[in-house]
Amino acid sequence: MTPGRIAAFMAGMFENMPTDVRLLDAGAGMGALTAAFVTEACRRADRPASITVTAYEVDPQMADILDGTMQACEDRCAESGITFSCQVIRDDYILRSAEPLLAHSPAFNCAILNPPYGKINVSSEWRHALRSLGIETVNLYTAFVAVALNQLEHGGELVAITPRSFCNGSYYESFRRQMLDTSALLALHVFESRKTAFKDDDVLQENMIFHVRKGTPQAEVALSTDAAPARAVPFAEIVRPNDRHAFIRLPVDGDGLAARVQALPCTLVDLGIKVSTGRVVDFRATEHLRKMPGDDTVPLIYPTHFDNGAIRWPVPESKKHNAIADNPETASLMVPGGVYVLTKRFSAKEEKRRLVAAIYDGGRVGFENHLNYFHENGKGLPMDLARGLSAFLNSEAVDQYFRIFSGHTQVNATDLRSLHFPTRAQLIALGTGETTMADLV
């Protein structure tokens, strides 16, 4: 549920208060957002003449409470001379919206959302319903926003609080395009600490609030954080003009470190280096896993083996396995001996950095699937290059880059492939200590 302070902040973001508000609150819960909107509308000098709310809530118990909130909203409006009416639809928002009568009919001029979060399976009813509306997306929260945008009339405003994950990643590309093609981004508000917005819930994803207006030209974007007031940022800094993936970037840092990483000259392709995800998916290889090394095994490296930039192996006290049997069945999971730079795909909550790198220097090995490894055509890297690459990946600058340009706490191989790097010679110089990160960015 959205805390009152945040709901009020979201309601305050609406620029235009239409004379006759037609408000959508999809996944309304107990009605915190509608209540905040009504309070805001009553407070404004240009208060509306009427407010008509359509609230969807699938959970019957929530919907009962929602009825009470709507009654309170009506009373509040009556005090301010605003005509209030509402419809609480106790149904699935996505499925109901795909019904022929509702599909494609812009009905609202305001929408305020804190949508549910959850994966949408390929064969689900939701997926079919969304497809019938011309929407391709993989999560309920982006589905809610996409459907709401369809139902918004020209000039209508939408304010939503959601995880940040839609800002990058190929899964959300079609959602980003739909939003950016149909609407102008007016404001983005980023919660910098993971739990600021929902202190009481165990919400791992970082949250953000965004404010868009349908059908109007894009101008500068007001970018704020829970720590810094809004500043106007050129749209080209948010979505790069030539970005084929239309990533939404959140340049919230002050000193531009991340932007300097972005300006570095090389990609991994230029460096002749590749990054791959560890091939050992442990639950698919259980019969071959060994707690400790033996005659017929090779090391199995997990994130637990990371120790201050190096690999500490074996770790006998670890719950994870330390070795994998080396036999014809596991041969395809192995990597030849050599020097590799490994990065964790998921950072633990207590970890200071988004990206954590370590150097593996040893014989034939199995890298577990929670790791990515950098290699040259499947083989190891020269040690100085590996040292430089690891120092670069562990740097403050790269950390800043991922905080700004990545919506989630996970750093996948695709994210690493879109990162910019110093030249090979510079990385080697960093590895030998002839140069420092401060010289490079």
Ligand SMILES: C[S@@+](CC[C@H](N)C(=O)[O-])C[C@H]1O[C@@H](n2cnc3c(N)ncnc32)[C@H](O)[C@@H]1O
């Ligand atoms: C994250 S909560 C937010 C509630 C409320 N908007 C708020 O901000 O406090 C999302 C709500 O959506 C409801 N919900 C989940 N799936 C839904 C669906 N398919 N259709 C309508 N409501 C749904 C949940 O029951 C829950 O109350």
